[in-house]
Amino acid sequence: MKKKKTLCIATFAVALVCIALGIAFATIMGGAWRTVGTVIAVFGVVMLIVCAVMSLRKEELTSARYARKKSLLTPCEIEFLQTLRRIDPNKCEVVFQVALVSVIDKKTQTAYRNELFRIIDYAFVDRRTYAPLLLVELNDSSHLRADRKLRDEKVSEICKKAKMPLVTFTVEEAKDFSLVKRRVLSKML
Secondary structure, rough: HHHHHHHHHHHHHHHHHHHHHHHHHHHHHOOOHHHHHHHHHHHHHHHHHHHHHHHHHHOOOOOOOOOOOOOOOOOOHHHHHHHHHOOOOOOOOEEEEEHHHHHHHOOOOOOOOHHHHEEEOOOOOOOOHHHHHHHHOOOOOHHHOHHHHHHHHHHHHHHHHHOOOEEEEEOOOHHHHHHHHHHHHOOEE
């Protein structure tokens, strides 16, 4: 950190010298020296801008604040996880907040791999092999936003192409255990 501060101070000093020399050459000397002086002054200004950006970036990084979350899931998500775990506890494990990249392999290079970094709410996996069997999304009111709808469509498309079953539930549907169990078991591999 001390080296960066020293570098920034040195850059600032060199920038000021360049600006002063550049202005001196541009105003006192004539002909080609005027152009050289202008170039030196502009270089000094660029160095000042770089120094300012470095200082602001350092400030931005050191002023970031972080806090530990109270829980990985909301109360509604916890309740639904408990519901899902009651469906077939001897055969399946239910894991939560699973990245698509953990359950789907990309076989082509036609699109970016980062599309698989989307998070799925829940995944049913085989208790012995941990093979993915079914993905589950719990859609609250945030899924009504346009950006979330696009995200949900993309996730659905990826799952279809990968032949990975996906079932979605609204918060209201999630409260009906028989409905949830029936839909999950009908879609599970």
